[in-house]
Amino acid sequence: MPRTKGYPEALDKKLADTRLYEDERHPEFTKTVEKLSMSIPHMCYQCGTCTASCPSAPRSSYRIRKFVRRALLGLEEEALTDPDLWLCTTCYSCTDRCPRDIAPTDVIMAMRNLAFKRDIIPVNFLKTVQAIYTTGHGVPNNDVNRAARKKLGMNPEPPTTHAFPQYVKGIQKIIDYYELKKNADRIVKEREG
Amino acid sequence: MREYAFFLGCIAPNRYPGAESASYKTAEKLGIKLLDLEGASCCPAPGAFGSISLEIWYAMAARNLCLAEQMKKDIALICNGCYKSIWEVNHKLKHHKELKEKVNEVLKTIDMEFKGTIDVWHLAELFYDPEIVGVQKIRDSVKVSLEGTRIAVHYGCHLMKPRKERHFGTTEHPTWLEEMVGALGAEPVEYRNKMLCCGAGGGVRGYDLVHSLDITNEKMINLKEARVDALTEVCPFCQLQFDRGQIEIEEKFGVKYNLPVLHYCELLGLAQGMSPQELALDLHGISCEPFLQKVL
Numbered sequence: 001m002p003r004t005k006g007y008p009e010a011l012d013k014k015l016a017d018t019r020l021y022e023d024e025r026h027p028e029f030t031k032t033v034e035k036l037s038m039s040i041p042h043m044c045y046q047c048g049t050c051t052a053s054c055p056s057a058p059r060s061s062y063r064i065r066k067f068v069r070r071a072l073l074g075l076e077e078e079a080l081t082d083p084d085l086w087l088c089t090t091c092y093s094c095t096d097r098c099p100r101d102i103a104p105t106d107v108i109m110a111m112r113n114l115a116f117k118r119d120i121i122p123v124n125f126l127k128t129v130q131a132i133y134t135t136g137h138g139v140p141n142n143d144v145n146r147a148a149r150k151k152l153g154m155n156p157e158p159p160t161t162h163a164f165p166q167y168v169k170g171i172q173k174i175i176d177y178y179e180l181k182k183n184a185d186r187i188v189k190e191r192e193g
Numbered sequence: 194m195r196e197y198a199f200f201l202g203c204i205a206p207n208r209y210p211g212a213e214s215a216s217y218k219t220a221e222k223l224g225i226k227l228l229d230l231e232g233a234s235c236c237p238a239p240g241a242f243g244s245i246s247l248e249i250w251y252a253m254a255a256r257n258l259c260l261a262e263q264m265k266k267d268i269a270l271i272c273n274g275c276y277k278s279i280w281e282v283n284h285k286l287k288h289h290k291e292l293k294e295k296v297n298e299v300l301k302t303i304d305m306e307f308k309g310t311i312d313v314w315h316l317a318e319l320f321y322d323p324e325i326v327g328v329q330k331i332r333d334s335v336k337v338s339l340e341g342t343r344i345a346v347h348y349g350c351h352l353m354k355p356r357k358e359r360h361f362g363t364t365e366h367p368t369w370l371e372e373m374v375g376a377l378g379a380e381p382v383e384y385r386n387k388m389l390c391c392g393a394g395g396g397v398r399g400y401d402l403v404h405s406l407d408i409t410n411e412k413m414i415n416l417k418e419a420r421v422d423a424l425t426e427v428c429p430f431c432q433l434q435f436d437r438g439q440i441e442i443e444e445k446f447g448v449k450y451n452l453p454v455l456h457y458c459e460l461l462g463l464a465q466g467m468s469p470q471e472l473a474l475d476l477h478g479i480s481c482e483p484f485l486q487k488v489l
């Protein structure tokens with residue numbers, strides 16, 4: 001299967017050089033990732049069990065072991081700018097099998113959170129936020145479905161925020177508390193015009 | 194009759210309403226009443242939302258939990274993704290005081306408070322639990338035996354994994370859902386790499402559809418090898434990935450499988466005598482006809 005996402009050129013060059021440069025290490029990155037993930041990537045001994053368990057590994061250049069290494073060495077730039085960061089399906093196979101009791105999945109989630117703080121995020125993630133902000137649902141109702149629900153003798157709108165839209169306000173308040181909608185709109189606009 | 198607040202999520206009510214309808218009806222026959230959880234929202238999607246900000250994901254899921262707390266009912270749900278958000282956030286907030294305080298600060302702005310007074314269950318685990326329903330009662334409720342059909346099970350990821358946080362035992366080779374399929378008269382069939390992910394999660398379906406479908410395709414190859422009549426699962430998002438995904442796989446890779454994919458509640462509904470119309474099986478991307486012909 002062809003790769004559908006390429007590496008940025010600079011990162012490609014960087015990865016060809018496997019030496020570790022002290023000035024690229026940010027120990028606070030390790031600490032932040034550990035706090036956010038509630039896990040312990042510094043305990044990793046690079047056995048590769050995680051990569052061997054990973055459904056994304058055989059069909060891409062994504063290597064979860066590499067990301068855990070980046071977490072433990074504090075290689076922030078390399079971790080957050082690598083587009084493979086977004087290929088984890090969060091299946092938790094690595095987490096169930098890691099012999100050091102690390103949760104590589106949660107390490108990835110923590111890194112994604114940190115990437116987002118720097119506006120590094122694929123737009124599809126933001127579009128889910130926009131949908132939830134507007135309707136309460138990430139996958140909202142549609143006419144075909146409404147007709148089918150009616151035929152089943154159900155309310156065309158499920159008893160969620162769809163039938164009770166007055167609840168959407170609370171959801172918007174939570175999202176706005178973190179200014180997430182504002183940022184999502186801004187980034188989507190920057191990318192898509 | 195035990196009562197639970199039914200957390201619907203998005204994909205069941207908005208894409209597979211038959212699965213929702215079947216849940217109310219099958220559960221009721223097994224002594225479980227599912228009540229509307231008015232004003233519930235997306236769980237929110239653990240992959241998409243959690244990747245952006247775990248903190249906001251906690252707060253959003255907590256709002257849904259508060260609605261059930263107000264009803265003084267435990268939550269039952271039928272989606273692994275919802276389980277990840279609703280079960281896990283409930284669990285985390287109950288056990289991390291600092292986290293709970295942070296979330297409650299936000300919830301205060303909408304006059305809500307997470308108290309930690311309820312539990313969250315997947316309907317499938319309630320069905321399996323002998324103290325609540327149990328396999329024997331499922332067997333006794335069958336009107337139309339699924340005898341003569343070979344059915345494979347997809348467990349999905351976010352119900353049972355991470356194993357240490359959950360309570361389902363092995364995630365390498367579980368068999369409890371197979372037992373529940375066997376109770377309907379069907380033959381549960383093992384297949385290669387059964388615990389492999391459907392490929393949709395973590396935002397990957399939206400980020401890189403081909404990559405995501407390639408994982409699904411690997412599962413489809415393994416399922417084909419096992420010569421099954423249908424695949425059953427307990428997660429509408431996995432269902433979408435296998436069902437609509439087969440159409441996308443045909444478009445992208447040029448292979449066709451035509452394997453019917455049914456949520457366990459739909460399958461149970463059939464076995465309890467619901468008609469394909471009552472289950473809105475015509476909304477499925479892949480026709481269930483060949484399977485239905487063997488059954489009805």
Ligand code: SF4
Binds near residue numbers: 043045048050104
């Ligand atoms: S399985 Fe655990 S110890 Fe082994 S490389 Fe992966 S994270 Fe490190």
Ligand code: SF4
Binds near residue numbers: 092
């Ligand atoms: S959770 Fe992510 S990194 Fe771990 S095995 Fe699954 S896809 Fe790979």
